Amino acid sequence: MSDATTMLEVLDRLRTVLSQVRLPLEVTGVAAQRTRSRELAEQLEDYVLPRLRQIDAPLLAVVGGSTGAGKSTLVNSLVGQVISEPGVLRPTTRSPVLVHHPDDAGWFDRQRVLPELERTARATDDPGALRLVAAASVPQGLALLDAPDIDSVEERNRTLATQLLGAADLWLFVTSAARYADQVPWDFLRTAAERSAAVAIVLDRTPPEAVVEVSHDLARMLSSRGLRDSPLFTVEEAPLDGSGLLPGSAGVEEIRGWLAELGADAEARSQVVRQTLDGAIRTVAKDSFAVAQACEAQSAARASLMTDVDAAYDHAVREVDEATADGTLLRGEVLARWQDFVGTGEMMRALESRISWLRDRVTNVLRGKPQQAERVTVALETGLQSLLLEHAEAAAERADAAWRGSPAGRQVLEAGGRDLSRASRECRDRSERLVRDWQQGVLELVRSEGAEKRSTARFLAFGVNGLTVALMVVVFASTGGLLGAEVGIAGGSAVVGQKLLEAVFGDQAVRRLAEAARADLERRVRELMDHERARFVELVEGLDTGEDAAVELRALARRVDDLRFAERGGEAS
Template sequence: MQSGSGVRAGSLLEAVTRLRAAVEATQLPFDLPGVADDRVARARLLDQLDDYVIPRLTSLDAPLLAVVGGSTGAGKSTLVNSLVGREVTQPGVLRPTTRSPVLIHHPKDARWFGDQRILPGLARVTGATGDTTTPGAVRLVPTDAVAVGMALLDAPDIDSVVESNRNLAAQLLAAADLWLFVTTAARYADAVPWELLREAAERGTSVAIVLDRVPPEAVDEIRTHLAAMLREQGLGQAPLFTIVESRLTKGLLPPEQIRALRAWLGKLAGDAQARAEVVRRTLGGALASLDTRTGALDEALSRQDAAAGELLGASGAAYDDALRHVRDGMRDGTLLRGEVLARWQEFVGTGEFFRQVESTVSRLRDRFTSFIKGEPARADNLGEALQSGVESLIGNRAELAATATARRWRTLPGGDQLLGADPSLMRSTVGIEKEIQRLVRDWQGDILQMVRDEGRDRRTTARIMAYGVNGLGVVLMLVTFASTAGITGAEVGIAGGTAVVGQKLLEAVFGDQAVRELSKKARQKLEDRVEQLYAAERARYEGAVSAVHVEPDQRTTLQAAATAVKAAR
């Protein structure tokens, strides 16, 4: 990469920058199983792109950054102070020890670290020796004790009891060209360090190991065991330095204990080709790891998309079911029970009137004329009973759809989260009753307009005038809902009579074909209005999902950006 053309380096930097934007645009909003790990992985991917990959691609000739990391109490700060020859970072007696990072560099390299080129999320501070109390800051220490071309960064403990310290330690290690990993004879086999070391091996990160506080009599045994563990994890080529348990002088290790490490660092700092090889190895490993890491993020996004799809599917199914039941209720006689049947029977009876159905249409007309014109209050009661039945059917199914959605969401990943954020989703919209009343009134207006439109010629107009538009509208409503399906017992005769009598009357006015079209159109108009109402109710749930969930095209963008980086490497 260093020896490649400027065009290629620029192309790779551009591709990585686009990938960084695609990663930042991703969201993992639903609290799914394992999402905490997904979010941490996404954050660490962003951090490494910001803290290392992009800065290093931008400035391949910048000084090598060696991050000194390790477990609590491993002696990182003491080691850094001893390498520098004075106290620049303060070891602590209490845990956690190092609370904020300290970056030590040669004064001639100040321009590389004073700005936001690396670790852009951390402020820069300078001051006296010791931990800075500024959160999210790195303290800069210029000194001639480190060579030009290399900087040391003392990081917080990787296993700190403070989560923010652990996260910062992982972020700093991901920003390193070289890990200077410090462990002790007592803790070199601990699980936490090896998790990070395995990651280093998988990503091709350059690593050097410092085995600290080793009893003199156990040096060979422990060093041999640690070397074998490093080989097993693919780190057999990592330099291994041993520091025996020693008495400190003014807080520093004896010079002979760090001589080999200091010489190795000095040689590395003075050899531009060797530094370039470390950078090439670590940067190459970081770039290669992007395939797996963006793939893992893509899978996490897929799980988020699936969760959103299940939630939307549950609400959609509930309202589709509600609409289906309303449609069935318009056909199966449901709306001709109870109050409607009572009002109908009040006017036409169940015996003598049905015997008259077999008689002439004129006799039906006379009976209906009396019913419609002579007793308007009772006609209004029948219309109100029909209206109330339709409203009840629509409202009950809307409420059942809302509660069914909430119940189903409780069982789905992310559902409880959304219901907790908006408890109103557990019921229908407040005030939906008035919306339904308006819907039915508007539909009744449709019915009356259909009657008027159907009576445009003189002959039909005269017939309509004989019965009245409102009266015929009520009868058309009855015929629209009349069916014996699902009706049992005494209700059969009444509902059947409703269908026959109403049908004959309307046919006498409009003709049989027109009546079939009118009832079909009336039913469809009501279904359309109910469908619109339920769509608005369902939209509340869709809005709750979309408010936190970005559309799946973020995956397409991420995949395209990752492919572009791979092609540019």
């Protein structure tokens, strides 16, 4: 396979990847990178690939410039007939017109350049159409394309003008004595210099008395901006003839002669084409690295959003874990119901004086108290549900606030169309179901552990529900995080529960049961918070931020550089 064929295949793939880049998140500089990505894909599609496939096709000179610079009148005068109708209203040129020699029609009626523009032979104001005009006065091997204004008040015209200039082998850039120092034309000329594009400048509508002064000033500006070698033509302000054309004496004849010489010299045309083509390929490769970096910035922004959400909900999981282990739930209503159940006052006195006979006393106290066990269960259920909702709400608020602190996060939230600053509507139901399921799981642990002890006096005395309540109390004070008087109240109550369980199962079994119950609770809490987290995650996980595109863009751009380097025999450029 030849290097030329390889280059064509690599650039074709590069065009495909660039056209698929979306950059959906609002990060610093993303608007410019979206434009860059689109323009690179368009230049490959409109110019580089067609030109590589048909390197000997006629040279395309695009006539571009500012509003009112006289581009259409100049094109008409160069061709010798009215092709583009100038107008007094701005913008004037709304659709591009391509004028070519009749023998070159085959190069342009097929969609070799600007393939997305519909071909037409009639005058039209449709910017999506390319009007083709055959004129024998145009040199064979060269075509002129009259483009819309680069500073048009209509955005679509400006975009099309940029696209057409990107498809040019040669820029015939038209400005006027009144506007040659404007910023917009120089932005385009700077781009041309960066691309090493072939450029010729026409200083149009110049008063005869100002020709020397203005042309010298413009030449100085061109030299300082890297366009020293660009031809500079001057067209004087002059009345139009009866056909609406400029007289040759105004300077048009000089431009026409230069274009004729260029058209007649195949080697000169080839040199212009290769200069512009190589500059375009070099720029596409260089700018593709910048687009790859923009894709990486998108991935980093999405990762940052995910980190914010993970931090909010991981914090919620930790907070619930701590609150369900440090005795927080063994207060208020839960503590009161637990004291009713075990007769805490008497049990605490027994605990403080004679541990040895505590278990027997507990057995006597608990006989006939199944209702009190149920009340403890309900109190624990209510407290745990409130705790879960509280932290789910706090996590949603934190995640929402973190996202609203960045442009990308605000964009994603607004695009989602939902208020995520509160827990989901399903969270309450899920929390209630979580608690009930966990309590049922604790009951099953107790029932399973006591399978061989169901007939013993102590098991019968405490009952499955009583032992389940005791195990939950032990779980909720498993870290010993209570301070001061709480140790003697809630913490002491947990000790009572532990002694109660040990009376039936033994100390090793109690530790194992408590660890299993706690692990089950932690798992369920994380599942609940993961479900809440998913509301945020689903807003960003479907975004194509271009991780794969970044890798491929870099690889393709490096391959293009390698092929250019090899073509030049190892000379850097």
